[in-house]
Amino acid sequence: MGLFTPAALARAFAPDTRIERMLEVEAALARAEATAGVIPADAAEAIAAQCRAEAFDVDALERSARDAGNLAIPLVAALTRVVAERAPQARGYVHWGATSQDIIDTGIVLQLRDALGFIDAELARLCDALATQADAHRRTTLAGRTWLQQASPTTLGLKLAGCLAGFQRDQARLAALRPRLLVVQLGGAAGTLASLGDRGPAIMAALADVLDLGVAPAPWHTQRDTLCECATALGILTAGLGKLARDLALLAQTEVGEVAEPQAPGRGGSSTMPQKRNPVGASVAIAAATRVPGLVATMLTAAVQEHERGLGNWPAEWETLPAIVECCGSALVAMAEVVSGLVVDADRMQANVALTHGQLFAEAAQFALAPSLGRDQAHKLVADACRRAASEGRHVREVLAETPAARTTLDGAALDRLFDAQHYLGASDTFIDRVLAAMPR
Amino acid sequence: MGLFTPAALARAFAPDTRIERMLEVEAALARAEATAGVIPADAAEAIAAQCRAEAFDVDALERSARDAGNLAIPLVAALTRVVAERAPQARGYVHWGATSQDIIDTGIVLQLRDALGFIDAELARLCDALATQADAHRRTTLAGRTWLQQASPTTLGLKLAGCLAGFQRDQARLAALRPRLLVVQLGGAAGTLASLGDRGPAIMAALADVLDLGVAPAPWHTQRDTLCECATALGILTAGLGKLARDLALLAQTEVGEVAEPQAPGRGGSSTMPQKRNPVGASVAIAAATRVPGLVATMLTAAVQEHERGLGNWPAEWETLPAIVECCGSALVAMAEVVSGLVVDADRMQANVALTHGQLFAEAAQFALAPSLGRDQAHKLVADACRRAASEGRHVREVLAETPAARTTLDGAALDRLFDAQHYLGASDTFIDRVLAAMPR
Amino acid sequence: MGLFTPAALARAFAPDTRIERMLEVEAALARAEATAGVIPADAAEAIAAQCRAEAFDVDALERSARDAGNLAIPLVAALTRVVAERAPQARGYVHWGATSQDIIDTGIVLQLRDALGFIDAELARLCDALATQADAHRRTTLAGRTWLQQASPTTLGLKLAGCLAGFQRDQARLAALRPRLLVVQLGGAAGTLASLGDRGPAIMAALADVLDLGVAPAPWHTQRDTLCECATALGILTAGLGKLARDLALLAQTEVGEVAEPQAPGRGGSSTMPQKRNPVGASVAIAAATRVPGLVATMLTAAVQEHERGLGNWPAEWETLPAIVECCGSALVAMAEVVSGLVVDADRMQANVALTHGQLFAEAAQFALAPSLGRDQAHKLVADACRRAASEGRHVREVLAETPAARTTLDGAALDRLFDAQHYLGASDTFIDRVLAAMPR
């Protein structure tokens, strides 16, 4: 569990929640089997009545899991014991026809459903915040930067809308994977459900019904593609959050100062530097984006599971998938907070635009001259002007004004206009509009 | 380029194909701009006429790329030179309004479109082969194995159908990502298309039209989610291929001998062991599945790209994404071949089922006894019988026949039936049917 | 924390141990500063007296860490509060001159020292067990396998000695990294120790002395190579453990049956299959080997830390490095147990050697014939004989005996000798001796 994991996700993947979800599956299985007439209805209810996590010693179960190989074995044994005590007639029907992995996998699916609910909600909140800011800052100009160098003007609105477009695609991916992922696992020992005779498919359907999950065409004990799809979709989302975080952190650098994270007491200080206001939200998201790729790789490596159930690769998922969800969730919460309360310093943006005395507008100048000179000659002319301006400590506008080939095309007004970012934003507004148009009303 | 890369993919990602695709984009851009009235139509045609890869020195371009930082810069310079020689009036319109990344990214999209066409076709071929074999072997029983131990009976048909179900989901994922991935990149220096004035969106649409690609709501220079989605979808598919390959290789072990890869002269020998017939197809797929997770992790790490264009993370994609596609493609080709020509030894499967003298049917025995004894007591009784049978070197059937609690429930005929895999296949057929039902007619 | 983490490592990396180690560093720092005359000796003792982990609310500290950005900030605040209460004169000397990362990093170094002690001891235990088994089984022959196919004979002793040789190199790597890794971190805000005036190096040395750690030439806040070295050394060791585990699990397959893990009640059962004895030790090691590569990749990615202290990459280490140590430790404990109690079935090994009716000795036959025929012709002759033997269901010896070119070279006694594994072990003994010679007496 990471330091930065949101409480809701920490709860979703806590050791006792894991046990709770597995017990929920055992209870649902008993009821589904009763519905299908495979076990007596009162036995099912008696079993379900004992499926309360608080009655079990989670630490002891975890200790036994080491020798047993998984948590379901000691849990089924413990559940059988308590059922035997309270309802002896039901003890023989506990865990009927299922294998350990049926219980553990379906339990994980339930945990993931909760977690994805949280992720979806936080992602929607972030998207709303981005949409609001992108709209509010559609004419807030700043230096576009490429290769960590000032490049050409852009708007804060477009910067944020670009991220938003990516997050909208993340939403589509997360929506698409749900029906594939949120299905019961029920296959019995070798995936045939032979233990349930000819009632296997009916019970699988009933179990899905009780748990409000879907059904896959066949058990997926060693087909881990849907878990991997969940891992990778969250991995892609987390990378997008890392990108947004790094951009904002770069803009928040002392020497740039164009944005700041929202401030609050106790937020972002230092144990030794009294002046510090660290971008802690970005730090959380970058930490997540740093961790997630390796964790995703583990899920893909672990997916090569042998035969009907693998050896060792399955347990490799148990810590890894929750860690991915937690990383993603922590980054989401952090960035939703940062974007919602983002402090924008438009004056500083203008000051930074002015820093290079017109170099930021070199492409603009090139395209102003290209119709008469050709793009390649204009490129050369402006590059020379930029170099001269830089070496002489002058504004590019001045140098261009002295350059005959430029002067013939551009008069003073045209030159002034050239060095105004508001006149060199191209389709920024259109792009923002297109992205905002995809937001739900 | 890996040793095992299929020729079609090797070609799709060869150095000169990369140049070819970039030139295709430059040509299309010129034409789109002519259509939009931004550059003269004859200039566009003159430029397009020079966009022939064979006219360029790929090695020299690659050498220059090191200092320039990317391939587009020397390519645009070289293209401008040849245009200037052949059609001086057009030289000023080369690469009009675009930035290097526009050309390189759109070129990659074109390469990926070709590659995905190949992947889709091979995947369809593999799915067909799996469907055929799953149907043919729906009653071919063998030992289901879990934790690399014999577990309970299953069928070869279900084994293959389980893999097929995963590949069908891979097909769905690959289909879903296409419209997001196969879009032009066009943003100019800072992603605003300011270089094209108010014609940016129109030219973007026209360029998409010429190249038969889609359009994204905004430039995606530093939104790499769609490339990551492609990488991860192929990564998941490759993991599934690795699983299939490892299963078949395990079944092909000398001591198991249940399947063999198709044989051909020069295939799978040894430089020193005359008897060797190595499973070379599985080796290719496992190699791919071993490599892909780390490569996918790189794509996710690289996706955190700064501002309007990143520093260093973008080039990290250039070798990585092709390597993922090549790994996936090599594994697909290998496994389509293996599955199509799979040699199945059903007798050996039966011999292996018989190896443990009935232990494979322990779950079957448990569920035969569970209605009368309860599952937990039946489990204990059968476990004891198994242990006794093993230590005494006898068949479990014999020991059970001597056990009073078993004998009262199961007569000789019932016991015989119990140890016949054909009677303990549960829903195997149903599961196979469901998977086959999803195949296109 | 993984399900399989050994208790000693779980304790080393538990949340309260983390706090405990950080407090140990604060206490040692105060004392070192008193020694250097920078703070009063009684203040140092008063601070040290409060550095008791049980006095702090770990959960509350962790919650505050989210906003603060790291654990040291709330811990220093809490420590200052309790010192202020109990020894007001000392409150102003808490955390003197240090920065958060000094405390956290040195605390991690202390945790790693404990963990490496555990790893070293378990690794020595495993090596001893391997040495014993390698020696005991130096003439226990079995089929060598390549590409998962029987290849040529080898001995169990050599198999284990090969692994042991790798683990001996792991020991050398772990010994070599200690002096680089086990050093104090002390740099203050920007790594200059300016906060300590000209006493920085003296206090660094005194702190190292108190904690029994070494000193690096300069603070290493953003030089993470030593932590990465620890991560990779453990990663390599874990891969070796995974290799050993996979080999033993393959030998333990039902159809191979040459070894088994030691049995114990509650070990390796199944929740549904009464006969099951799963190789749970191997499962733990394979799970570890599956997880570690991605975690190592995270450490390497996180090592690119900006300037004097990075943004987000540092926290990415906090869960990752402990997870690597825990994976490695769990695999070590599991495999030491498995190797120590390994059940070896030498008869089954012989039976498996016999399975292919002499094919395993094809290379032997080739080299028996090569002096007269040349290696290439001998290869061809034996390959043909193997094919014929296989298709006719006969022993290779028989076919060779009928082959004139073979018969002229090899008489009956020579042929018999050829198909006896004991006569085709080459330098197996020598190799085992060399590896055992490197064991400490």
Add this chain to the structure above:
Amino acid sequence: MGLFTPAALARAFAPDTRIERMLEVEAALARAEATAGVIPADAAEAIAAQCRAEAFDVDALERSARDAGNLAIPLVAALTRVVAERAPQARGYVHWGATSQDIIDTGIVLQLRDALGFIDAELARLCDALATQADAHRRTTLAGRTWLQQASPTTLGLKLAGCLAGFQRDQARLAALRPRLLVVQLGGAAGTLASLGDRGPAIMAALADVLDLGVAPAPWHTQRDTLCECATALGILTAGLGKLARDLALLAQTEVGEVAEPQAPGRGGSSTMPQKRNPVGASVAIAAATRVPGLVATMLTAAVQEHERGLGNWPAEWETLPAIVECCGSALVAMAEVVSGLVVDADRMQANVALTHGQLFAEAAQFALAPSLGRDQAHKLVADACRRAASEGRHVREVLAETPAARTTLDGAALDRLFDAQHYLGASDTFIDRVLAAMPR
């Protein structure tokens, strides 16, 4: 092969070099066997005479490798053919006693030796450049930055010396791994060298002698720890190069402007922005550092190789290890160039220090006041002063001068001194000296 791979490394890992190295091993093996009296001396010379790479069709060999499973099989066949033509009496002695992996692995070791020679030389060059710059800039002060925020003063010399200390440890690691890595592989079919009777160890020693390599205690066909050690050592080095590159790129940002990469015609331009001077050296190193972690993870995953030779994991190394070496080498060359020609703007550093009107000296002020107020009260007082200064747009010095608790301790001269970076460098010089002292004379 990456775009940025240095020519020497591209050559070391080119397809024909691979063949060349394998042929070198075959020749050396023949000679070693002649020395040991196992094959005739004239046969050995006749074989060695044909081991010329230019006589083989590399493309055809690679195509055959797909079906064969590895390159050695078709190469041995082709070599046998040419030997048979030119020296029929020698044909039977080609590849005597070896297995494919012996040739391929020893060939890789030879390739790695060349590559490590290059890496060592470039690393020494980089270390020299860093040492020179660290010494030259030991009093060049600039803002230390933590969390991408200005923190406290430091020196450019210390920044570079910190990196240098890491690279010195990399040198130690690379030196330590050489004797483990640079050993011959020779084990024959199953690692026993049974094919060489009792001459195996003698021939192994002779082969090592011919190739000037070492000898391992036993064949290491499936003990890949030494290759992994090479991969991880280079991975750690590459991460360090990425850190240095990112720092310099951040310092080179337009708004920071404290350093610039050396300029040259054609270096770091843009295809559309005439003013651009991109940090292309840093880009190469960051690209490498982005790619390497995933590649290292692949090596660790691939190291779990089954039995005497693995299935599929071995080929997973073939593209991966060269890619790691190439990434590392490209980053080294790039950074050696950047550091050697680094353009330093000390005035801009001072201007950036001044940007925050004294906030950079908050820790300095705190420690000036701490002796009288205690560190915690001083922290609070300075934090308040910083906040007030920031909100009122004033210098922290001014605000402190008005604060009674500060004024009583610090007079005007003391205050002036406080805000001079040269007076707050602590042990910077000592740390630099210590690092430089470790340089070879």
